Amino acid sequence: xxxxxxxxxxxxxxxxxxxxxxxxxxxxxxxxxxxxxxxxxxxxxxxxxxxxxxxxxxxxxxxxxxxxxxxxxxxxxxxxxxxxxxxxxxxxxxxxxxxxxxxxxxxxxxxxxxxxxxxxxxxxxxxxxxxxxxxxxxxxxxxxxxxxxxxxxxxxxxxxxxxxxxxxxxxxxxxxxxxxxxxxxxxxxxxxxxxxxxxxxxxxxxxxxxxxxxxxxxxxxxxxxxxxxxxxxxxxxxxxxxxxxxxxxxxxxxxxxxxxxxxxxxxxxxxxxxxxxxxxxxxxxxxxxxxxxxxxxxxxxxxxxxxxxxxxxxxxxxxxxxxxxxxxxxxxxxxxxxxxxxxxxxxxxxxxxxxxxxxxxxxxxxxxxxxxxxxxxxxx
Numbered sequence: 135x136x137x138x139x140x141x142x143x144x145x146x147x148x149x150x151x152x153x154x155x156x157x158x159x160x161x162x163x164x165x166x167x168x169x170x171x172x173x174x175x176x177x178x179x180x181x182x183x184x185x186x187x188x189x190x191x192x193x194x195x196x197x198x199x200x201x202x203x204x205x206x207x208x209x210x211x212x213x214x215x216x217x218x219x220x221x222x223x224x225x226x227x228x229x230x231x232x233x234x235x236x237x238x239x240x241x242x243x244x245x246x247x248x249x250x251x252x253x254x255x256x257x258x259x260x261x262x263x264x265x266x267x268x269x270x271x272x273x274x275x276x277x278x279x280x281x282x283x284x285x286x287x288x289x290x291x292x293x294x295x296x297x298x299x300x301x302x303x304x305x306x307x308x309x310x311x312x313x314x315x316x317x318x319x320x321x322x323x324x325x326x327x328x329x330x331x332x333x334x335x336x337x338x339x340x341x342x343x344x345x346x347x348x349x350x351x352x353x354x355x356x357x358x359x360x361x362x363x364x365x366x367x368x369x370x371x372x373x374x375x376x377x378x379x380x381x382x383x384x385x386x387x388x389x390x391x392x393x394x395x396x397x398x399x400x401x402x403x404x405x406x407x408x409x410x411x412x413x414x415x416x417x418x419x420x421x422x423x424x425x426x427x428x429x430x431x432x433x434x435x436x437x438x439x440x441x442x443x444x445x446x447x448x449x450x451x452x453x454x455x456x457x458x459x460x461x462x463x464x465x466x467x468x469x470x471x472x473x474x475x476x477x478x479x480x481x482x483x484x485x486x487x488x489x490x491x492x493x494x495x496x497x498x499x500x501x502x503x504x505x506x507x508x509x510x511x512x513x514x
Contacts, residue, residue: 135221154309159499166185171188173186189206232274252275276297286439286442307442310427335408336410353410365389368402408430409425409430412453422434429479433464434450434453
């Protein structure tokens, strides 16, 4: 099957999921065409079945904002015609499903019917979609998709509550390629980051407000009062400077390492003992899953789709958003006893295996097959 995938090429969850899905599809023998404005961060083009088509947006002084949707829909039309694409899979309702629908209509004028699958990831619904300016466009884009999928039950419910959706929404959870984590590092080189007696706490995100970065620092501050520990902060974003200032203010700057964006996430997680995810909202919690597959228990908020991934008292603990004291107490409960920590580590990796790509890929392939049926019906 020839599949065109439209996604954001960034470090964020939706881009990572779309890229990993495309790689897995290519490894299964499908031909995958990525259409986006730059090569996705996790995409290696050393695969006969993977192609990348860059969307160039010409600069016109006439426009205050360059029209990306227009450039994307035109590029999709060209890609579908040139490579005889069977199905279009867009990740994020806005602007991708919107541009996908325009491409579909243009192609229809030429007698080409291309079915479109839209995967909802979260902020396209909970952040952008709720905005009154965008709500009509989001509703339209979802309802005009041939098939709609969502990455968690919680996101499906939120979408149905926020919008007037006529389409069925099928839940296909986010996933992880567990085979990538089997070749675990024999030496994690913990000594690079911490002393032997120190526990290593990690947070990885895009440092946006929704991630509640000050809470991460405050939780760690309480942990380090009780036991020797280091905090590793991975990522870049608007809240980073404030977090650095807060560390100075609390007198813990020497125990907190800000690494910026990193392509060595697995190595960092390899030597981590605990992962903090106190987010305001998460449609799924992919960062928690990546931690768990690396044997790292999770202290998180109980919001959005996180409870579908992090199991209370098994793989970590869940608390109400903003309950820093409880999160810190739960963290200490896990960390202060090595035997308890080992049980949580074992549970974390076992639960993460439920989300292996080998279990999830057939669900997407079934969706593509279903989409092809729409295509045949429209062609005859």
